[in-house]
Amino acid sequence: MTRNAPLVLVVEDEAPVRRFVRAALEVAGYRVVEAESAREATAHAAGWRPDLVVLDLGLPDGDGLEVLQVLRDSLRIPIIVVSARGQEATKVAALDAGADDYLTKPFGVPELLARLRVAMRRGLGVVRSGPDAIWRAADVTLDLARRVVTRSGTAVHLTPTEFRLLALLAQHAGGVVTHQQLLEEGWGPAALEQPHYLRVYMSQLRRKLETDPARPRLLLTEPGVGYRLVESDDGGLTS
């Protein structure tokens, strides 16, 4: 473990969970600092200056969302929140409050590492999320600068809104984008009252991009939360 390895603050009250997360992260080349309470989390965040936070929203001594706010305000680093299934509202609230991604308990290590990888890239500025970036997965390529989408080398025709939605997803490739964020991007704040617009457009996009729209591989649904465009094949977006 090198001094340069990224430092992850794991905020979780259950010791066994911390133990396996630490084990998994250390094997993957991260350094880990643990906090088992909201108080400890804010203290460690200030003292250790971690590069990334994995935050369980269900802490015994405080509201996870409040901790998230404190961390968000004090550190400009990626935060991945963890919560149980059935608490989609909490996840959405956390994502809209600035969390970068979420994990649903129970989660597997591959999932945890994928989230961390995506968040780290963005956090460390590896990802070129600017307008000149290119996203590429399976047989689909998206050139944000030239506004060109191809599938198996053939141009795919998108409407302006379809393109805006896809571009936002591509800028967060590998990470989740909430319904609210997508609706505002596509139709402005007024469209929050028309959530089915987004559903219709995502369905259209899938028909244009997916081999089998009923079993999407690129544009994944995160039930109750939003959508996730899979990571670009070459990691982040590249120029």
Place this chain on the structure above:
Amino acid sequence: MGWAVGPIVVAAGVGLVLRPHLAPADLAMLMLLGVVVVAARNPRWIGVLGTVLAIVGYDLLFITPYYRFSVSDTAYLITFVVMLIVGLAIGHLTSLLREAAQHRAQRERIASTRLVLNERLGAVASADELAEVTAAVLTEATGASCRVCWVARGTTVEAVIDGLGQPRIDHGLRDGVLAILEGSLPHYLTVDGWLVHRIQEGERLWGVVTLDPGEPPRALLDQVPFLAAVLGQVGTILERRETAAAHEAVRVEVEAGRLRTALLSTVSHDLRTPLTTIEGSASTLLTGQDAIPQATRAALLEAIQDESRRMNRLIGNLLEMVRVETGALPVRRSWQPIEEVIGVALLRVEPRLAGRAVEVDLPEDLPLVAIDELLMEHVVTNILENAARHAPGETPIRISARATEESLEIRVRDHGPGLPDAVLAAGSSATVPRGRPIGPGAGHGLGLLICRGIVSVHGGTLTLANAPDGGAELTVRLPRGVAPDGPAHEEEVTA
């Protein structure tokens, strides 16, 4: 009364005309005929009066010397006595017959009123309706306007009077009602012409009925025997209803208890099975350490992971069930394509499909449907998992959707052994097959129960069937409703 003894007068008249040609014994028979007719057709005292009249008339008109009493009349003493005895006997017999007929009529009236009560009270549910119907039947049967008020332990006089809704009720009636409530009076009393009667069966006072004498007032006391008999029946009906309700409550309680027991045994069975594997695999790895071959080690670790996921699914099912059953968590419905939910479910069950072919048939023009995506995803996942678990590994599973005028249908079809009869039978109700463990690990019960609950929260139905050529076919029907307008059409611009 004058008319009542008419036959005797007629007999006397006829006798006068025939007197020259007939013997006194014949004339006595004639008078006796009059007595019989009068006694048979009138109340007993008129019969007696008629008899006396006939004897006197006979003595005056047909026994010499005519038109006056004389000592020689004593010779006819036996005739007089016989006439008297016959008159009295006939009067007694006919009055017995008449009373019997009246009794029969009363019994018939009681029986038919009871029948009507049974029939009409059986059809109503609320206590108010019961009172209304009872009052209506009694009003019809007695001809007096009746009101009924039920009484329970602790019911006050005011409540009863209020319940009877009698605007003309006065203090006397109030005292009467009080007396009835306190049980210090016989079954009825009259106040100012009103009749107040207890509705009682055995020792229990069920209520009070009042009969309005009306205008002009009519006597109601003769209704008392009828009321006593009919109101007993009302009490019996009420008692029967109460017993039935108590039995139903017990039955529901027992059924709920059985469901709880079945759930509990399922849950403990289904949680313990994966836990057994997890603990066994983990302890094998710990104790065996390096002695375990690499392949076995990998298999054990995989088992731990698989079984953990299985437990997670079971817990998910239980949570969703609690969520739907108790309404603890709100159902958030929004308009969306069913395709998306199916896509998520397919992705979720992919590890359990193990490469099995899944045919997906979704027309492009399916309408949006208002659903809670998390719950519906659970339904589709459960159904697909069911198919994956019960159908042989190489057979395909087919999921399709189509729109009808009223609903959106999602159909999942496998080529396994089909659903057991017990599940098909239970499919028509919300209950769970008894006695044996149910649930994702052991069978179809719990998962399908939850699916049914979720679908019905959406106003839809879940139909279980076996296809004619084998395999289970589960159909979810969701109401289409009126979908909102989509976004405005856009031209494609990107090259």
